[in-house]
Amino acid sequence: MDFDRIKEKLNILADAAKYDVSCSSSGSKRKNTTKGLGDSSGMGICHSYTQDGRCVSLLKILLTNHCIFDCAYCVTRKSNDIKRAAFKVQEVVDLTISFYRRNYIEGLFLSSGIFKSPDHTMERLIQVAKKLRNEENFNGYIHLKSIPGASDELMREAGLYADRLSVNIEIPTKSGLKLLAPDKNHEDFMKPMEKVKNEIIQYKSESKLIKSTPKYAPAGQSTQMIVGATGESDRDIMYSSAFFYKKYNMKRVYYSGYVPISNDPRLPALGSQVPMMRENRLYQTDWLMRFYGFDIREILTNDFQHLEMDIDPKLSWALRNRHLFPVDVNKADKQMLLRIPGVGLKSVSKILQARKFRKLGWDHLIKIGISMNRAKFFLTCDSREKELRDMDSERLKQLILKTSFSKYKKEFSDQLSLF
Template sequence: MDERIREKLNILADAAKYDVSCSSSGGTRKNENKGLGDSHKSGICHTYTEDGRCVSLLKILLTNHCIYDCAFCVSRKSNNIARAAFTVEEVVSLTINFYRRNFIEGLFLSSGIFKNADFTMERLLRIVKKLRLEERFNGYIHLKTIPGASDELIREAGLYADRMSINLEMPTASGLKLLAPEKSHEDVKKPLGLVQQQIVQFKDERKLIKSIPVFVPAGQSTQMVIGASPETDKDIMHTAAAFYKEFSLKRVYYSGYIPISNDKRLPLLGSQPPLVRENRLYQTDWLMRFYGFHVNELLNDANPNLDADIDPKLSWALRNLQYFPVDINTAAYKMILRIPGIGLSSALKIVQARKFGKLRSDQLKKIGIAYNKARYFIHCADTPYQLRDYQATQIKSFILAESQSKYLKNDLKQLALF
């Protein structure tokens, strides 16, 4: 590899690591007519598939030059960092060469905004068109939408990308105004709405005309920076819920703020991002999307922030002990999903298994539930049907103590191996 290209790659791959919204689940682009590469539902971008495979992609910025000065962004124009920019041909060449060497299975392409939004978006579009039409590349492509770009450029890009995303940046308009006064949430909502409208339109047309091309088949996503502005977890998840509903997003990503400047508007967090908070937000997101929880049940004025020491489902259950214990042999599937320690697959197994007889605690353990956590909230064939005489604080302390004991035993086992 040319030394100049290698230097650019080091700079622009490092700058791209702050963007975490690069999942690819849902891509179904097929390789036809002996093209190059193949995108499928298994996923891409340094993630693990259900069968344990790790898949990867080339994740870079077209450039880290930017006309904006967002306080939380490493590529802001006032930051004193090394700058670089790829040409269209360089990005195409890197993608194809890395793919042929089996280093990657796709491309995640974003960019700082240089000159203006249309100038930047037009170059991103040229890259994906060249890959698809000239190189006949059928691997996965995740393309960042540039806020403020013209509708025509965004529509055309959607014909070649598998997924498109645009960063919301801050969870609230007030937070964005504080740290990035040149941007607005409306600049994000407009392209999200346009792409969603086109996705629905193309799907409807394909029902009548099979030759209609696919449009952003893996959908859209967005990302919020967490911890740089003073929003509560309630503010963050209400914003996420609204965007899921309005734009049918595939994912909302929560990126813990990494301190990169001494700007007085930013909080003092030490050198590490708020990873525990980030994890709790993802758990809450999962409960909203797959477990039937409404955001108001998990976060409200009385409980504006998530517990750091316990997961949000357990936190909800401890605040709502009036719903427990749940009879595991008669309860509806939706209620079983709300029991701490029982996941989606375990809940399905319980519903199927109880058709053949009443379930006991030993059977629940074999099914795979976290029984040490769930036992405080359930009734099964060999347990009494009254709620145990414990307060919420006692149950929480029991579960935390058991969890710590479990980790200690695992540590001792690992030590014994050495």
């Protein structure tokens, strides 16, 4: 083996893979029962954290950065003048096993540029996973990127060896995709998603009848959208996400801020990179949809198409719906408790449990761990400050921001004093 050449390939193809952020492993339960290598049960992969606080990682690479497409937003597009490389199937297998034995990684995240054809590329990705499972007896986590346009047969085979599959939708709307990637067809992204969803449903049904039924993509499927490459509003992006969650049973939708890579007139100017705060607000909105019972149509509307950058989306919604507050924590149902700014999932569970035994007061809520600098303006238990009743939403927003800033300033000063 030419180690210098392998190292060069690794530098090129690991760097090219950094733009793909959809590499979480939550949901996989693949256990090692054959005395093989690895175990993905209960683990997160690549910059994810397990419940006990461990940070775990994976080998995250492209099979190749050669590509037959010329998508304006992609660093590996065929017209871009970059150094190209490609791994052989066995080289990826050997690297994965070698890195695993050295305790560098706990799994593999494998994507690829599209060379020759979608089916040819997908076949190569599957060969890597198949060799790891069957020849190396590797039971660690494997995430394969599904290639848009790949056949149903290949998508079915991929799910038998991978823990998670994902097709990056890339641009949130059809019009945006047509503008920046005219060679690609929107339906080529939808077809693999539909296939994976149906196969997961089918295998789960069969496993109830036949215990020996193999697991199919046990960690489900995910997708990723590039934010800011085209003019989509936050409303457009999050409505697309809601569609994918409902239509294709997505485990996760990831949001990746556009990184300027060229002076293409179709793209935002160099230097206008999407702020991290916008990504953060999109993820917070995603969280509200998936875990807090919000309908996306409540958060973003035709009249309110962009998330506020200075406050989180739950607080923003609450300030626009003052008529629903204050909420009595001793009487409100779970759904309404979840809508109080500063009150999280764990706090709601504690409130519901605690109020079975006594009426809750302010001291109890503080002990439960509620963020009182926001929550106190939207709930009541024993009493409520009278002056807040007549305060308009904008003044209340500024008061909350001022209170939050003072709190964080004090915490920062306290930390500095330790040094």
